[in-house]
Amino acid sequence: MTLTWLDEPTVDALRAGLRVVAPKLADGAIVTRGLEASDDPQWCTASAVVDDRFVVKFAWAEPPAQRIRHQVRVLNALRTSAPGLPLPEVVAASDSPAMLVTRRTPASPFFGVRHLITPADPEVARDLATVLAVLHNPAVLKSVSEAIGPLPEPAAHATTDTLRARLGPLIRPGQRDRVLSWCDWTDDILAAPARTVLVHGDFHGDNHLWDRDSLRLRLVIDLETAGTGEPEFDLRCLPGDCGIPLFTATLTQYEQLSGTKLDIDRIMAWHLRTVLGDALWRAEAGVPLPDHRTPAEWVDDLDARFTALSTFDRP
Template sequence: MALTWLPEPTVAALRAALRTVAPDLADGTVVPRGLEPDDDPQWCAASAVVDGRFVVKFAWARPPALRICHEARLLATLRTAAPWMPLPVVVAASRTPAMLVTRRADAAPFFGVRHRIAAADRQAVARDLAAVLAGLHDPRLLATVSEALGPLPQPAAHTSTDTLRARFGALIRPGQRDVVSSWCDWADRALAAPGRTVLVHGDFHGDNHLWEGESPRLRLVVDWETAGAGEPEFDLRCLPGDCGVELFTATVAHYERISGASVDVDRVMAWHLRTVLDDALWRAEAGVALPDRRTPAQWVDDLDARFTALGTFGGAGSPRR
C-alpha cells in the first residue's frame, strides 16, 4: 500500500485525513500539539488530542510518516507477542495517509508525578520501571518482533563526541571545558566495544512513560516510533537524570534481578552524558530554552554530581578508568 502524508500542518488538513481514517473523530474538538512548520523534514510531525479521549499522530513529510507506520506495526506485533506490556490501545492506523489513533489514558507523564515519589514508594516505582524494561529487553522478544517486521532500525545516533568537544565549550564556564572533554574521552572508551542487542524503546524518557495514582504506578509506555534493535543500556540512559540517582540505582538492581542480566552502569552513563549534552547543544544553538529553564553550565554541574554519586568518576570530572 502506498505511503502518503498530510499536505500541510493545519487542523483543516488533519480533519480531512480523519474523515478517511477515523470518520467519527473528524468533527470533534481538536487540540493540536507541535503543529508548526519545520524546515527539517525529519520533524514534520505532530499530534493532537481529539474530544479529550483520543491521541492522533500524523505527519506532513515522508520520514516521520515512516516512523508512524513503524510504530503502528510494532504495537500490533507487541500486542500479541507481549500482552503484558502496558501499550496504548490502537483505535485506527493508516498508511494513506500515515496516521495512528490511540485511546488517551487517564495518566500523567513521569515528569508530572516524580515529585510525589516518597522514599516509601521508591522500590515499587523502581520495580515497575525495571519490569517493563527487562521484559522488553528479553532476547526472545527481539527474535519474535524481527521475524514479524523484518530488520529493525537502530536507535537514532546522538551528536558525536567530536562535535561536543568542538562546540559545547562555548556554552559553559571556562573551568568546565576540560572536564567535558575528558568526559567525552571516557565515553568513547566506555562505548568502544559493542553491547548486547535487544529490542529497545529508543526514547524512554519521562514524557513517554505514564503513571497513575497517589502512590504512582506505571500505566502506559507511549511513543514507540524509534523502537528498534539496540543495547539495554541505551534504553536506561535517561533514568539517571529523570529519576535521580537513588531511583535509578534501585531500578538497575530490580532490572538485574528480573532479567538475570547485568547492567553496565558505565555504558548507561556514557549514553546519558551524550544524551544530556546533545540536548543542551541543539537547544542552545537553536535558541530554544532548556526544559527546566536553566543553563548548559548548570546541566554540566548536574552531570558531575550524578557521576560523583555513582562513583563513575573520581571527583571533579576525572574519569575512573
Template sequence: MEPTWLGEPTVDALRAALRAVAPDLAEGTIVPRGLEPSDDPQWCSASAVVDGRFVVKFAWSRPAALRVCHQARILDALGKAAPRLPLPAVVAASHDPAMLVLRWVPAAPFFDVRHRIGPAERDGAARDLAAVLAELHRPATLRAVSEALGPLPEPAAPATTDVLRARFGALVRSDQRARVLSWCDWADTVLAARGRTVLVHGDFHGDNHLWDGDGEALRLRLLIDLETVGVGEPEFDLRCLPADCGVELFAATVAHYEEAAGTSLDVDRLMAWHLRTVLGDALWRAEAGVPLPDRRTPVQWVDDLAARFAALGTFDEAGGASRPA
C-alpha cells in the first residue's frame, strides 16, 4: 500500500492526522521534536511527545513516510522474531497517513548517562550492549524478519574514502592530511572483501539506545529509531561504539558480544567503518555549517581517532600500521 503523509510540518496538521489514527490522543498536549521544514524530502519527518505518555513519529514527504512505515513493519516483525529485544511498545500504526504511535518510556539516551559508567559499572554496561546486538544479529532473526517482510534494504553507508580523500584535507592541519590519506588506503584494503550478512540496526549510536539511570545500576532499557534496520555486517552496526563508549567499554562490549553470539568480530573492519563514519560526519557538518555534536573541531576529531587507533593497536602513535591490514 502506498503511504500518504502530512501536508505540512505543523502541530495543527499532526493533530488532524491523530484524529484519524489515534483519536484519543488528538486533543492532548503535543510537544514536537525536530519539526522544522527541510529542503531535502528524505528528512521531512519528526516526532512528538503527546501528554508525556506517547511518542508519535510522522512525515510530510514520501521518502520520509516510507521510513515511518518501514519502522512500523520492522517493529512488528522483530517483536515476533526476537521477543527478548527491548523494543518500543506500538500503540498504533498507519499508512494513511504514515504514522507510528509508541508508548513513551522514562529512560535516558546513552550519551546522557555514559559519564556514570566507571570501572565498576563497565562490565554490566558492556553485557547489555552486547546482548542487544548479538540478539539482533542472530541468523534466526534475519531469517524470520526476511520471511515476514521480504527483501530488506541496506542502510546508507558513510562517506566513501574517495570523498574523504578529496575534501577532508581542507578541514585539518597539514600534518594530519597524510595520516587521513593513509587511513583511507588502509580502510579500502580492510573492506575490499564483503563481510557476513546479518540484520543490523543501521544507526546504533548513543541517542538510539535508552538507559534506565534511576537505580544503582545502569541498564539498557530500550532500542529505538529502527527506521534504518536492514541487512549489513555486524561490524557496521558496532562502528559508533569506539567513540560513543570509549576504548575500554568498547573492548569489553566486543568480548561479551563474541561470547554471546558465538562468533568473532573483525575489529579492523569495525574500525574501518568507524573511520568512515567519524570523518564523514565531521565532513558534512563542517561543509553545511552545522556544529559537531560535541562542539569540537574536525582537527580534534582526527586527534581523537588517532588515539583510539593507537589504544587498539591498529596504528602506532605516529600513524604507522601496527599490524597488516
C-alpha cells in the first residue's frame, strides 16, 4: 500500500485520519502530545490519547510516517518471534495515512517511578535484563529479518568528531581535555567488531513503562528505530537512567539470562556519545536539558560514573 500521512498537525486532520483507520475513535475525546509545527520534516510526528483508552501515533511528513510503518511491522513480527515481550497491543494500523493505534496501559515511564526504586533492586534489574535478553536473542533477529526484510542500524546522537568540534564552548575550560581524551578512548573501543542482534534502538526511561504499586515492568514502547546493532548499544542509557548500582545489577542479570558477556567499556563508549550528543543538540537548539542543568554538569556526571565503574567487580 502507498504510504501517506496527514496534511497538517491539527486535531481535525487527526480525526479525519481516524475515520479511515479506526472509525469508532474518530469522534472520541482527544488529548494530543507533541502536536507542534516543525520546520524539520524528521520531527513532524506526535501522539494522542483517545477516550483515555487508546494511544495513536501519527505523522504529517514522510520520515516519521516511515518510522510508524516500520514500528508496525516490527511489532507484528515480534508477536510471533518473541511472544513473551511486554509490547503494546495493536488495535489498528495503516500505511495510508500512516497511523498506529494501541491500547493504553495504565503505567508510568521509568523516570516517573525511579525515585521509588531502591538501588540495585533485584526485581527491577531482572525485569530490565529480561526484556533486553529476549530481544537480543539471535533467533529473534533472524525471525524479524525474515518477516520484514533489511533492518536499519540505529545511531547515537553525535559522532566523536562532532563532540570534539562543537562541545568545547559549552563546558568548562578544565573539562575540554578530558572530553577529548574520552572521545579518543571511545573511538578505540568501538573500532573493534561486536555481535549483531535486534536492538530496540532507543531504550531510555520514557520507553519502558512500570506499575507504580508493584514496581514491575509493564510495557516496552516506541520501537520505531528498532534495527540491527550490538547489545551494548541498547544498554547505553542505563548508567544514567538507573544509576550505577542498578545498571550493574541489570548487567549481571542479563549475562546470567542470556549466557553471553557484555562489554562494559563498549556500553560506556555508547553512553558517552549519547549523553554528550544529547547535551550538545539541546544546548545548540536552546532546548533545556531534561534535568535543567548544564552540559558542564553532565560532564561531571559522566566522570562520576566512570569512577564508580572503576571499582565494579563482576560476580
